[in-house]
Amino acid sequence: MISLTIDGKKATVKKGTTILEAAKSIGIKIPTLCYDPRIVPHGTCRMCVVELEGSNKLATSCSTPAADGMVVFTETKKTTEARRTVLDLLLSNHPLDCLTCEKAGDCELQDLCYKYDVKESSFQGEKLTAEIDRTNQFYERDPNKCILCGKCVYVCAQLQCTNAIGFSQRGFRTHIAIPFEQDLDASLCVSCGNCVSACPTGALIPKRKEKFRYWETDTTRTTCSYCGVGCQMDLLTKDNKVVEIKPAMGTPNEGLLCVKGKFAYNFVNHDSRLKSPLLKKDGKFEEISWDEAYDIIVEKINDVKKNYGPDAIAGLSSARCTNEENYLMQKLMRAVIGTNNIDHCARL
Amino acid sequence: MTNSIAEVKDADVIFITGTNTTENHPVIGAMVKQAVNKGTKIIVADPREIELANYAEVYLPLKPGTNIALLNAMMNVIINEGLQDEEYIKERTENYEEMKKIVMEYTPEKAGEICEVDPEDIRKAARLYAKADKGSILYAMGITQHSTGTNNVMSVANLAMLCGNVGKESTGVNPLRGQNNVQGACDMGALPGDLPGYQKVNNPDVIEKFNKAWGVELSINPGLTIPEILNHAHEGDVKLIYIMGENPMVSDPDTAHVKESLENLDFLIVQDIFLTETAELADLVLPASTFAEKDGVFTNTERRVQRVRKAIEPIGQSKPDWIILMEVMNRLGYNKTYNSPKEIFEEIASVTPSYGGLSYERIEEEGIQWPCPTQDHPGTRFLHKDKFARGKGQFQAIDYVPSVELPDEEYPLVLTTGRILYQYHTRTMTDKTEGLTNIAPESFIEMNPALAKELKVEDGEMVRVSSRRGEILTRAKVTDTISNNVVFIPFHYAEGAANVLTNAKALDTKSKIPEFKVCAVKVDKIS
Incomplete structure (x- = not known):
């Protein structure tokens, strides 16, 4: 273990811990854009620079290991100036369309510009313009809003391990590209959306069915309803509709999702949802009330039980329902109807 | 899983068999690839050259239904070369000699013939797994959905115990x-x-x-299992079925048999979120x-x-299943209520x-x-630490038995079914997302280019596939990732449904799981 001082507070951390992580461990948040605890630190964005006692140079806290006895300052005149310059440079090639940008309210660039009072760029010059790539079924890529933090490239390479995208060209012409400068639909992309979830700006955004602003939404942490991995995720909802899903960090999915978990939530609010009990009369379904439905169930179950015994009744429970519901289904069959004829699709 | 998802990343060797992990458990698939990038070696045994086969040190394209021969041969190599964990076997297990006796009959050459794989590759796989300090096995329904499903699982457990790979971090027998x-x-x-x-x-x-x-x-x-419930309904002994959140008309083997069984009921209740193919047959549907x-x-x-x-609040008049079930219980006279x-x-x-x-x-x-x-127990990251749940880990002596319905002159191909990344189960949820439907709109049959050539079928052409149960029309997908005498159809689709063809009569005797991974079919060019 090593000890260091950050903004006058003492932190004791394991050797090899970065300054950024050491600061986090004592509740000090250093601003970042390209940092992601899951990927190898790459120090691209320079937002996380800090001052070290005895050094003239600013250090990138995300990639500099903490050292014993180190004295760190995270918010000084020098760091503020450096961060403002970084933001100023980023804005020199970034559209200032926050009023209509879908990412507004959830944009890390916007938040940092607000924090450091950067309204517009002081640099004049060429702006890159590129076509928005809408060829993926689930998300759009707007290169004009890309700040080249590299998170999407590294998440795709190091976490999803698909390597669908990379950096192309150098200097001002650097951009994120698909091999041979093709569109996304021609890439190896499996639409997991993990790059979209990691993107700090509006460069990668989900295609939306509903218009919403992030500040209008409620967030509910839950468990994905697709495969058995049990990914933790946040449902963003507005007006009783699920409008977006974001992965949760931590166990078991470590901030990852797949195409279904991330994008395939449309079924929840789909028009064809069953909305009322239905009784088949002469081969056609008619809407009935819950009371009528329950009366029919009771009558039919009692009839069959009386005439043929409880084992003439069977229940199929569901691997899509909750434990509580499966528990009640088998309890209904066993304790109330009186049969062990209860199974579900574990084998299918 | 005996072990935890995160432990996959720290295994030295992962043996992946009967699971197309990157498509069916994509986040675990990604973690397997992360492990490979850090130096983990993987072995893949699967009739289809799945994505992870490209990352494998050894890939064994075994014939569907021959898992036990392969596993026995791997154990044969391990024992013959003295790579087993003697101490673990002595301290933690029983019945080793019985198992060894059978395994000794399965030379890599013999298994190579049964499984249609190179005996040298079986040796390589066996050595790689046995020499790993932490060897993990991942499997799924490619192991279980066989008439020998239970024995397949026990064979997997044999292999893991033989190498001391149960009850340790980053090892285990891990069904996904x-x-x-x-x-x-x-x-x-x-x-x-x-x-x-x-x-x-x-x-x-x-x-x-x-x-x-x-x-x-x-x-x-x-009580009865689902296949038995349907059989009893067919015979008229089961009169009423209450189905919650299941769609056997697409998910269960032999659709014609399922339909006849459900139509033979006095009353069918289906409780679901959509009017599924099964709900269409119901007398009463609950939202x-x-x-x-x-x-x-x-x-x-x-x-x-x-x-x-x-x-969000329930849509329309729909109710959470727990409320419906509680209200049914109460109406039937059982007065327990839950808030x-x-x-x-x-x-x-x-x-x-x-x-x-x-x-x-x-x-x-x-x-x-x-x-x-x-309440003070932290939970259990991996099972059977220090001691198996039953005391000693019991080796089982298991012989290879061929699948129930093998190819013959009339139906010369093996059909194996499974899932794809862009759909889920019977599509009741995934067919509501346009992007998924655009990418994976319809049923298809994977076939080897050699078979396609023999049938004079082009990639993308509609073909007729038939078995003793029925026939479907589906689109040919010509690919060299599947062996010549095997075809694959995803079971998700109600049109061109794989389960029209599958066999409801071939069940594992213990678990009653249907043999979805092997049935005999033929493919015909339509025009």
Whole structure:
């Protein structure tokens, strides 16, 4: 273990811990854009620079290991100036369309510009313009809003391990590209959306069915309803509709999702949802009330039980329902109807 | 899983068999690839050259249904070369000699012939797995959906125990479960022979305990599994079925048989979120709410009990399944009421020893893995540490037995079914997302270029596929990732449905799982 001082507070951390992580461990948040605890630190964005006692140079806290006895300052005149310059440079090639940008309210660039009072760029010059790539079924890529933090490239390479995208060209012409400068639909992309979830700006955004602003939404942490991995995720909802899903960090999915978990939530609010009990009369379904439905169930179950015994009744429970519901289904069959004829699709 | 998802990343060797992980458990698939990037070696045994086969040190394209021959031969090599964990076998297991006797008959050459793989590759795979300090095995329905499914699983367990790979971190026998709460549904006793927590209905002490807890006299007659329920319905012995959130018209083998069985009922109740193919046949349909509209828990493939939380109000007049079930119980004269799923969970914990220490409070921030018997128990990351649940790990002597329906002159090809990344189960949920439908719109049949050439079929052409149960039309997908005499159809689609062809009569004798992975079919060019 090593000890260091950050903004006058003492932190004791394991050797090899970065300054950024050491600061986090004592509740000090250093601003970042390209940092992601899951990927190898790459120090691209320079937002996380800090001052070290005895050094003239600013250090990138995300990639500099903490050292014993180190004295760190995270918010000084020098760091503020450096961060403002970084933001100023980023804005020199970034559209200032926050009023209509879908990412507004959830944009890390916007938040940092607000924090450091950067309204517009002081640099004049060429702006890159590129076509928005809408060829993926689930998300759009707007290169004009890309700040080249590299998170999407590294998440795709190091976490999803698909390597669908990379950096192309150098200097001002650097951009994120698909091999041979093709569109996304021609890439190896499996639409997991993990790059979209990691993107700090509006460069990668989900295609939306509903218009919403992030500040209008409620967030509910839950468990994905697709495969058995049990990914933790946040449902963003507005007006009783699920409008977006974001992965949760931590166990078991470590901030990852797949195409279904991330994008395939449309079924929840789909028009064809069953909305009322239905009784088949002469081969056609008619809407009935819950009371009528329950009366029919009771009558039919009692009839069959009386005439043929409880084992003439069977229940199929569901691997899509909750434990509580499966528990009640088998309890209904066993304790109330009186049969062990209860199974579900574990084998299918 | 005996072990945890995160442990996959620290295994030295992962043996992946009968699971197309990157498509069916994509996040675990990504973690396997992360492990490979850090130096983990993987072995893949699968009739299809799945994505992970490209990352494998050894890829064994075995013939469907020959898993036991392969596993026995791997153990044969391990024992012959002295690579087994003698100390572990002596201390932790029993019945080793019996198992060894059978395994000794399975030389790599013999298995190579049965499995249609190179005996040298079997040797390589065996050495790689046996020499690993931490060897993990991942499998799924490619192992279980066979008439020998139970024996396949026990063979996998034999191999793991032989190398001391059970009860240790980053090792284990790890089935990956395909549906969000299939683990929880099993845990909760949605099985004919098991009350919650796998407490057996044929155990008088268990029955007495539940009689007391529930205030009723429980039946001690063993119940029926789904294939048996459908058969009994077909025969007219089962008169009423109440189906919650299942779609056997697409998911179960031999669709014609399923349809006849359901139509033969006096009354069919289906409770679901959409009017599924099965609900269409119902007399009464009840509208249920989705996961987004209710509270509860799911248990994932690593036994982790995690919260599901209500994010929106139920759509229309739909109700969460737990409310419907409670109201049905109450109307039938059982007066227990629950104000919330939390109260049901408290009852579950009180009658289920492996859930005994769990509560909503404890899993609020992060789920806990069962067994968790007491409130101060941290949960269990991996099973069988120091000691197996039953005491000693019991080796089973298992012979290879061919699948029930083998190819013949009339039906010369092996059909194996499975899933794809862009759809889920019977598509009731995924067909509502346009992007998925655009990418994976319809049923298809994978076939080798040599077979396509023989049939004079082009990639993308509609073909007729038939078995002894029925026939379908589906689109040819010509690919060299499948062997010449094997074809693959995903079972998701109701049109061109794979399960029109599959065999409901070939069941595993113990688990009653249908042999979805092997049945005999023929493919014909239409024009």
